[in-house]
Amino acid sequence: MSSNIMIDIDHVSFAYDSEEVLHDYSLEIESGSFVCITGESGCGKSTLLRLMNGLLIPQKGEIRICDKILHADNLLTIRRMMGYILQDGSLFPHLTVYQNMTFCMNLQHASEKACQQRIDELLPLLNLSPDLLHKFPDELSGGQRQRVGIIRGIAHRPKIVLMDEPFSSLDPETRESLQDLVKDIHQKMKTTFVMITHSLSEAEKLGTTIVRIQ
């Protein structure tokens, strides 16, 4: 297998109870690409993303991340190579913006200095003011929350960034500006991005590869 493949989904099947969502599904995602996965709701695109970061375990087939087969023992190591960005940010309501942004770095015991440096670096990239750092998520606008969510997902310099319909709850204007931002970040970070979206136009705008699940 080519070492250029970052995520290799190999003949994977997955069912909730008796309802099969993915059947013998295979997909290869190249390093550095921006893959947008689209499809009707219920087609299994979110399931696929959860399989990639081990929140779900496939019943058949296997998933390789950087050539390592994903299983219970290396789950944590592999997850920490990834960033995870969810709808509406899913920011922790009891933590400040700064604490949310450095959540992953803290899980990995990064020093306070390193955290601060990294946030200083990322704030301008996301057009966020340092004044927000000590606020709580419920004091932010939807767009601001999603920007914080993006920083939380990329602050620890992941090799893969997974995004689950990150812009679906935003108004069109904010959505567009954030799409541009993400595109820009992808180009600067040169990491692999996988995004789930139900909007084909969004996929066409951002993706270097578009995967449609039927």
Place this chain on the structure above:
Amino acid sequence: MIELWNRRDYFYMLFSEHLLISFVALLLVSIIGIGIGIWVFYSKKARTIVLPTVNFLYTIPSIAMFGLLIPLVGIGLRNALIVLVLYGLLPMVRNTFTGMKEVPLQFVEAAKGLGATRVQLFRKVYFPLALPSILSGLRITTVMIVALAGLAALIGAGGLGQAIFRGLNTMNTSLIVVGSLGISLFAIVGDKFVGTLEHKNNLLHLITSNATRRQKRVIISNVTVLCLLLLTAFLYINPLKMHDNGAITIASKPTSEQFIMGEILAQTIENNTDIKVYRKFGIGGGTTNIQPALLAGKLDMYVEYTGTALMNVLKYSALKTSRTTFQELQDTYLDKFKLHWVGLMGFNNTYSLAISKKDAKEKNIRSFSDLARYSDQYDFGAEFDFFERQDAYKGLIKTYPFHFANLHEMDINLRYQAFEDGQINALDVFTTDAQIEALQLAVLEDDKAYFPRYEAGIVVRQEVLEAHPEIETLLNCFTGAISTDKMKRMNYEVEVLKKTPKEVAADFLKELKTKG
């Protein structure tokens, strides 16, 4: 008011005890309850067993729970703490469990997906997000425990409930009011205290290290005040000094008469020796709880009645009781329990039946047999155990042909009230009861000598007399010193004239000195 002010030391002590009992119980219940809540959240198996158990514990009436634990752990602080903790478990376990269960899945998925370990997930997501629910459980538990600690006095653990029970047993309304208001105030302050932890998520922000300076200040100042109060309370009652070598602990049952007797013993020892005296008065359950504590050496002396000793402690039949002499009782106690009966004090506080003096005169009712003839015109009231005990009502109706129109079971403290209100017109009395005079009752003659004699005597641990031989001489002065009428009079002074047992005891000792 002046009376209350004069007793302020007593109230400080009760406050201190109440605070310490409630605090220790709350601390334990928080640790155990939160622990169990977390455990049942993670273990489905545990959940199916533990949650129903905790629910079940909560449904046992608290008074019964105190009683159920007596054979296992005895009376006092330990028993009280166990009961309070068992009761407090339900809200703590439930709220911890529910709080964790209701943490929105999106946050759990986000943390997991971002690479949190199981422990990190708990520390950074589950616990902080469940904290508001846990704190609201703690608020409920605080109020509940402070209120329930009021019942701890029943088993001799002290606290403000003691004032209530003393008040109930001696017809002293101001004591009841102080005790109840004290507990309410306590509960309100406790609720407020936990409320400040909950308010604006103060505690949550403190543990997630993002509290504002103001939030930190609020919590620190509250905790400081609590610590100071606890320290003051602890120093005030200083439980360590209870183990003074050579100190004597005097007990009493929860009646006016017993409080007076306890005071008489305590003051006699205090006035005539250097021995330190501790008063453990008003122990709920009376003999049932005092006797084991005497045997365990936790209490040293109290006033007991011969009838109770023979029937309840030695479990003699009514027949055997009537045939046992005082000398035989003394010998058996010494042999069996190493307890010494110092001579009898002179009064007989036995059961009798009473009706109004007016009735007695009009119908010429003087004895139980006379009453039996008219019994279908009487509504008879007595306390619960009077109806239950073989040697009380059940035997009574076999000896005399009573056919009362109605029977009323009620708390022992309420039957005089019921008589006054006209709910009942015949009742059981103790022959030294103060209300006999106050309510103008005619005490009838037990013409077939059904009830055994309940003559009062001082019971002391043999060991104590060996260590302090001078006490025996002092106690011997009380042999035959108090007649039934004198005792009735002293009870009247406490219950009707509202003197304190301390004053009545002091007056009596003065009188005894001038005579003797």
